[in-house]
Amino acid sequence: MGLLFIDGNQAVAMGAVHAGCRFFSAYPITPASGLLAAMLERLPAMGGIVLQGEDEIAAIGSCLGASMAGMKAMTATSGPGISLYSENISFAIGGEIPLVIVDVMRQGPSTGAATLGADGDVQFLRWGCSGGLPVIVLAPGDVRDCFTLTVHAFNLAERLRCPVFLASNKEIGMTRETVAFESIDKPSVSGRKHHQGGPFLPFGVKEGEEVPAFLPIGGPVPVRQTSSTHGADGFITTDPKQIQAGVDRLQRKIESHVADFMFHEFEKREGAGTLIVTYGVTARAAKVAGSMVLRDPGKPVSVLVLKTLWPVPEQLLLQAVEGVERVLMVEMNLGQYVHELRRVLGRERVHFLGKMDGRLISPGEIAKAVVHG
Amino acid sequence: MASLLNAARPPAFCPGCAHERSLHALDRAFETLALGPDEVAVVSDIGCSGLFDTFFAAHTFHGLHGRALTYAAGIKMAQPQLKVVVTMGDGGIGIGGAHLLAACRRNLDLTLLVLNNFNFGMTGGQCSCTTPPQAVVASGFLNALEQPIDICSVAAAAGAPFVGRASAYQPELARLLSEAIGYEGFAVVDIWGLCTGHYSRRNRLTPDEIERDMATLPTFTGLVARNQRSEYGARYRRVRDASAAGDGEEYEMAAIFPLPVKDRREIALLGAAGDRINSAGSLLAHAAILGGMQATQKNDYDITVMRGPSVSELILSPEPIGYTGVERPDLVVALAPEGVRRKAELFAKMAPTGRVLCEKGLVLPATAARLLEVDFKRHGFRRTERALAALVLLARGGDPITLAMLEGGLRRISRGEILDAGLDLIERAKAVPWPPRESQQ
Numbered sequence: 001m002g003l004l005f006i007d008g009n010q011a012v013a014m015g016a017v018h019a020g021c022r023f024f025s026a027y028p029i030t031p032a033s034g035l036l037a038a039m040l041e042r043l044p045a046m047g048g049i050v051l052q053g054e055d056e057i058a059a060i061g062s063c064l065g066a067s068m069a070g071m072k073a074m075t076a077t078s079g080p081g082i083s084l085y086s087e088n089i090s091f092a093i094g095g096e097i098p099l100v101i102v103d104v105m106r107q108g109p110s111t112g113a114a115t116l117g118a119d120g121d122v123q124f125l126r127w128g129c130s131g132g133l134p135v136i137v138l139a140p141g142d143v144r145d146c147f148t149l150t151v152h153a154f155n156l157a158e159r160l161r162c163p164v165f166l167a168s169n170k171e172i173g174m175t176r177e178t179v180a181f182e183s184i185d186k187p188s189v190s191g192r193k194h195h196q197g198g199p200f201l202p203f204g205v206k207e208g209e210e211v212p213a214f215l216p217i218g219g220p221v222p223v224r225q226t227s228s229t230h231g232a233d234g235f236i237t238t239d240p241k242q243i244q245a246g247v248d249r250l251q252r253k254i255e256s257h258v259a260d261f262m263f264h265e266f267e268k269r270e271g272a273g274t275l276i277v278t279y280g281v282t283a284r285a286a287k288v289a290g291s292m293v294l295r296d297p298g299k300p301v302s303v304l305v306l307k308t309l310w311p312v313p314e315q316l317l318l319q320a321v322e323g324v325e326r327v328l329m330v331e332m333n334l335g336q337y338v339h340e341l342r343r344v345l346g347r348e349r350v351h352f353l354g355k356m357d358g359r360l361i362s363p364g365e366i367a368k369a370v371v372h373g
Numbered sequence: 374m375a376s377l378l379n380a381a382r383p384p385a386f387c388p389g390c391a392h393e394r395s396l397h398a399l400d401r402a403f404e405t406l407a408l409g410p411d412e413v414a415v416v417s418d419i420g421c422s423g424l425f426d427t428f429f430a431a432h433t434f435h436g437l438h439g440r441a442l443t444y445a446a447g448i449k450m451a452q453p454q455l456k457v458v459v460t461m462g463d464g465g466i467g468i469g470g471a472h473l474l475a476a477c478r479r480n481l482d483l484t485l486l487v488l489n490n491f492n493f494g495m496t497g498g499q500c501s502c503t504t505p506p507q508a509v510v511a512s513g514f515l516n517a518l519e520q521p522i523d524i525c526s527v528a529a530a531a532g533a534p535f536v537g538r539a540s541a542y543q544p545e546l547a548r549l550l551s552e553a554i555g556y557e558g559f560a561v562v563d564i565w566g567l568c569t570g571h572y573s574r575r576n577r578l579t580p581d582e583i584e585r586d587m588a589t590l591p592t593f594t595g596l597v598a599r600n601q602r603s604e605y606g607a608r609y610r611r612v613r614d615a616s617a618a619g620d621g622e623e624y625e626m627a628a629i630f631p632l633p634v635k636d637r638r639e640i641a642l643l644g645a646a647g648d649r650i651n652s653a654g655s656l657l658a659h660a661a662i663l664g665g666m667q668a669t670q671k672n673d674y675d676i677t678v679m680r681g682p683s684v685s686e687l688i689l690s691p692e693p694i695g696y697t698g699v700e701r702p703d704l705v706v707a708l709a710p711e712g713v714r715r716k717a718e719l720f721a722k723m724a725p726t727g728r729v730l731c732e733k734g735l736v737l738p739a740t741a742a743r744l745l746e747v748d749f750k751r752h753g754f755r756r757t758e759r760a761l762a763a764l765v766l767l768a769r770g771g772d773p774i775t776l777a778m779l780e781g782g783l784r785r786i787s788r789g790e791i792l793d794a795g796l797d798l799i800e801r802a803k804a805v806p807w808p809p810r811e812s813q814q
Binding site: 001002003004005006010014023025030044045047049051053054055057058060061062063064065066067068069070071073087088091114115171174175176177178180181216217218219220221222223224225226227228234235236281284285287288359360362363364 | 382410411414416426427430431432433434435436437440442443444445446447448449450451452454455471472474475609613614616623624625626627655658659662667668669670671672673674675676694695696697698700
């Protein structure tokens, strides 16, 4: 069996192409620039489009235009670029524009350390939009996840008509590793639902449905898109009933289906007193730590690796914690996702290990925190 | 063709607002060009110019302040047959200036109407990038301190091939707009008019005075001769379709050599930018994969390109690799002080069985590992050659790769002159006396 030797950014590009992405636009930024290179190697040759924006705002803006014109679109950046994406992320939420946004996180705050990794954006991705409506954030831990979760990200973005984030990290995006392509999970690809027959309302939703059927700008039926608060017809509205119904639907369509996409790995060990919860590249260290501690009899630990960060997979957390005295959240920041764990599981039993010094959290550090608290 | 105005949504501009004239002129231009509602996309953003999309029954897209050109670029690239018309105000030009410059440079077939009324009409009449310094606006004295920009001169300087300036009161506005829309390339029309809601309540301004003010600036009537060139989208598709498929595609490698060592190896290559540390790391990984190993490689460097440390950390293992950090390396190749300083803490953690292959004379932190010193300089290896030469020396000892694997890896990742130079280097490094007398610190 042959092996690929690729980094996470390349794997995301491969997953995007597999998912049918044919429009990519970005502005160069370390550690995400490899994605621009990888998409340039692929899309033009297959008739797709790659643009280099004059800034991050232009990069995401052209994606929104292309997506509304019917193409599957993706953009990629790092923390400073997510800041500039913010207003257009809100637009993608409110305008129900399918888009995959890759954040190859680097150590912050601000321009931070361009060549060092961190997971410092995970709350920012959730809350970095005006209006505070929910978004979907998936977190890969290795090259294999980068491919698979990118395909899932497109499927969710298209199906639910929303932006979906891939929360990558310099330590994933720019780390090369061997992987057998045939062993990578390749989810089947789905697209957005198109309107068929009858009058078209750009944001009209049938009884019992939550996502408007789509028609592209540029097709035979005129389509309206707007960043303003709108009714089903796409025109501005100030009617409180229509407004509330609209934002309720935007929230419901994302949050009520999280059970369908609670991507995770759970290494459950009999008699485990401690549950390690983690995500991203730290999952690799946590799994090694789990087996290290296992060698110490009487101290087995379970490891839950979250690959869906938002919406918070609350049911999964509640199930995983059954029979466990202590939960240890490990993440490459000063304590972000741990707030979600404490909200769902209660403050008392949730402990935290994290740092943001540009280094990986090692298996030894995790094992020590498990054993010595 | 009929009007594309939305019969159900009549214009709702302030009485006397110049935008309403521009709206009808744009509609007449659509009629002149016989465009149907499915052949036009009106893209707008924030401000009173952002009401335009509402009044047309066509494809419409309304977005964030100053960003209309960015959305339009995506729409036009995805649907090249559409006539994409962008409306922005002078406010939008100010906040979205980078997009205007980029659109002028790029020459994608979009038509931009700047509805220029010298102030922010929707937010209370504050100054914009076109407000004259003597005007009275809602920004206090601030506009008196700044000079307004001439949008047309800026657009022409940035490369726009079609630039027109007109008053909203000119009868020939509709003809200018139809020429702009018909032009295959980026067209800008700067349309001056009255904001009766704010500006002309505080400042004496009439259509005649607008004409007079315009006459003091250079005249722009359409084609800018020096900026004529082929349109971006058509050119993009032509160049794209003529290009061969990408050469950098990923490839799978099968093991073709026996496994050289049974154990996992953690390795750090420490050098300076320009020492080809990352390339050597990649070659080492490829060689190991050809010998049936799995590999991870992560690089560490500063943001400076040709200065500073360059570090490549690798794990080679017959088993799947979890954690990718290298904390207690089995092997360190140390070629420059920059890399040694960056990873100084590694040396103290190395076991006595570990090996450090280092440039002779390089000062290293204390370590229990065995030191293998090589005088690369004396043997005639340039800085750019030493990382590969070090791999050859290691391969001669068969750990963690063999010479056959190294050559196989080199053939996998390079070709032509680069391959020839690499093969030549391998031969030269085979001639170096090896192994050296081992030393301990």
